[in-house]
Structures are given as C-alpha cells and as structure tokens.
Amino acid sequence: MPKRDRAPLVPGVDGSGRTIRALSTSGRRTRARLPHVDDRLAPPETRVEYLDGAELFAAPAEPPQATQHFDLTYVLGAHVAKGYRGAVDMLTRTDEASDHAPDASIFAQKPDRGGRRRLEEMAFEVCEKQALAVPTDKARRLIRRGVRRVFCILVEQRRVLEWSRETDGWQPLPKNAAIEDPCLVRPLPIQSFFDAASSDDAVARALLDKRVPALVEALAAREARRAARREAIEEARGAAIGELRMAQQAITTVLRSRGIDVPAGVARAIAGCDDVRKLRRWLKREATAATASEVVAGSRRQR
Known part of the structure; x- marks a missing residue:
C-alpha cells in the first residue's frame, strides 16, 4: 500500500x-x-x-x-x-x-x-x-x-x-x-x-x-483443500500427458512392427498431437493402413 x-x-x-x-x-x-x-x-x-x-x-x-x-x-x-x-x-x-x-x-x-x-x-x-x-x-x-x-x-x-x-x-x-x-x-x-x-x-x-483457534483451523482447512485441488489438477495433468506419450509411442511402435516406414513428417505429426481422441483414432486406423501417411490422413499433408 x-x-x-x-x-x-x-x-x-x-x-x-x-x-x-x-x-x-x-x-x-x-x-x-x-x-x-x-x-x-x-x-x-x-x-x-x-x-x-x-x-x-x-x-x-x-x-x-x-x-x-x-x-x-x-x-x-x-x-x-x-x-x-x-x-x-x-x-x-x-x-x-x-x-x-x-x-x-x-x-x-x-x-x-x-x-x-x-x-x-x-x-x-x-x-x-x-x-x-x-x-x-x-x-x-x-x-x-x-x-x-x-x-x-x-x-x-x-x-x-x-x-x-x-x-x-x-x-x-x-x-x-x-x-x-x-x-x-x-x-x-x-x-x-x-x-x-x-x-x-x-x-x-x-x-x-x-490467531483465534476457529479461524486458524478454518484457514488451515481451506489451504488444505486448495492444496488437494492443486495436487489433483497436477495428477490429472500428469496422467493426461502420460496417456498422450503412451499413445504416440504405441502408434509408432505398431507401424514399425508391421514393417511400415515412418517418415519424419509423420513422426512429427504423431509427436506433436496433443488430442488423445485423435491419437486413439490413429491407433485404430493403423491396424489396416498400408502406409504411415494413411494413419494420419486428414491431418495436414506430411512429406
């Protein structure tokens, strides 16, 4: 002030x-x-x-x-x-x-x-x-x-x-x-x-x-709730990131296990995708795709 x-x-x-x-x-x-x-x-x-x-x-x-x-x-x-x-x-x-x-x-x-x-x-x-x-x-x-x-x-x-x-x-x-x-x-x-x-x-x-005890307790309880919310948010964020990384790795692993080449452009598209729903669609699509590009079809054309 x-x-x-x-x-x-x-x-x-x-x-x-x-x-x-x-x-x-x-x-x-x-x-x-x-x-x-x-x-x-x-x-x-x-x-x-x-x-x-x-x-x-x-x-x-x-x-x-x-x-x-x-x-x-x-x-x-x-x-x-x-x-x-x-x-x-x-x-x-x-x-x-x-x-x-x-x-x-x-x-x-x-x-x-x-x-x-x-x-x-x-x-x-x-x-x-x-x-x-x-x-x-x-x-x-x-x-x-x-x-x-x-x-x-x-x-x-x-x-x-x-x-x-x-x-x-x-x-x-x-x-x-x-x-x-x-x-x-x-x-x-x-x-x-x-x-x-x-x-x-x-x-x-x-x-x-x-430092009236009732107020101290109420403030401590509020801070504990805030800390719990922050922890839950961080855990959810960490879980979401973990799911993204696992999905990205799974797409690349499955393609290569099928003997399909993964061009650098497709690899970048997979690694840069932060939409877990789209990654799940790609995971389903790669089971029948003949090329890596077909997996990410609908995304910007990869070279």
Whole structure:
C-alpha cells in the first residue's frame, strides 16, 4: 500500500504513553489515599452515577446513540490484546465524590496486589445530544485518577476525540487515523466505529492477528483443500500427458512392427498431437493402413 494511503497511527495525544499518578480535582498531584476504583457511591445495576457529588441518571438510549454503543463494543472487543479485558458500563470510582461508568473501557486482566480489579487504561464515551460538558468532566476525572487514554465518539458528527493532558481538553483525531495502544492487538481504525464494512474488516483482521483457534483451523482447512485441488489438477495433468506419450509411442511402435516406414513428417505429426481422441483414432486406423501417411490422413499433408 502506498505510504500516503496508510492510516496515521494515534499512539497517544500527549505522546507519553506513561501511567499518570492520581491528581486532585484541582489538577495538582496528591498523596491523599483515594477510594479504590471498585468502592461504590453509585448502587451497581442501576442507572445512577455520581459526578462531583451530583447524582446523574444515565437514561436508556435510542438510535443512533444506541447503535453506536453496539458498533463500538463490537469493534473494540475484537481488538483487546492478550492480558487485557474489556468492559461496558463498568463503574469506576475516580475520587471521593465521583463514581461513574464509561460506555466502554479496557483494563489489565491481572488483579492488583489486593486481588481487586485494576483501573482501566482506556475509556470510551459515546456522545450524541447531551452537552459535551459531562463527558469532558468525566474524562478529566478519569485522567486524573490515572486512566491513560480517554476517547469521546461524537455520533452526529461521526468524529472521535481524545483527551489531551497537554491542553486539558479534547483533540479531534483524523478520520482516517487508527488508534495504536498496548491494550490493542493491532491499530484500531477510527472509520470502523462508523462504517459496517470497515467494522467487519477491522474485526476480521484483529481476530486473525489474535490467531483465534476457529479461524486458524478454518484457514488451515481451506489451504488444505486448495492444496488437494492443486495436487489433483497436477495428477490429472500428469496422467493426461502420460496417456498422450503412451499413445504416440504405441502408434509408432505398431507401424514399425508391421514393417511400415515412418517418415519424419509423420513422426512429427504423431509427436506433436496433443488430442488423445485423435491419437486413439490413429491407433485404430493403423491396424489396416498400408502406409504411415494413411494413419494420419486428414491431418495436414506430411512429406
């Protein structure tokens, strides 16, 4: 693929890729002990979240936001790398007064030293009609808690934003970009969030990179079938060539055994014939032919 056609990789808006220590809501580093990410303010299995002490209600969605949620998790789930786990609407305690759930997230599968789940490393929000202020506040708190990367999908604009620590704000990603991250088995194309064909293509490539056993077996079986077909074709071709050579030799042998001279022109006609049906007719004809030329009669006159 020409270099100019390659999707630009997005390894991280700030380019650091490092884990950021928890910050206070004012943005300063703090040594204060934060609640564990699994310590709840919001009752699980409800639609309640808390943001800076305020109770939020996560209303059920309808198209196109609901379908965008599905498309996001479909593509994202296939790209989760070994050692990581994906989640949908998983509550995360970001500070004393905030307990909210990104629409989708990825976190390390290995528990922490206390046997509890680790903070997510990537988080995704889907935003349609609601103001960007709420996803912005959530993103800022997730980043301060230590989440490495936070993204926001704008449904109506069909755009993806990533939170930048450098600017403390959202940065639009190019539409032809691909998100590159250790949490992902391969770069995730932005376009795959919005286009069904691109989604299927991205998922297929990710599953192939993961070497999913069912796909590996299916590909191996297909290659075995192709190899068998190639072998059968070669065997059939070899058998056909063998039959031609045997028929050509039989004609010449029978003529000479009958004491009939085989002129060079007739010999060339026999050796150059690749029609086995014609050779069979010649074999029958030579039993009564008086000359070699009579055998190949109907062919171009031989000298």
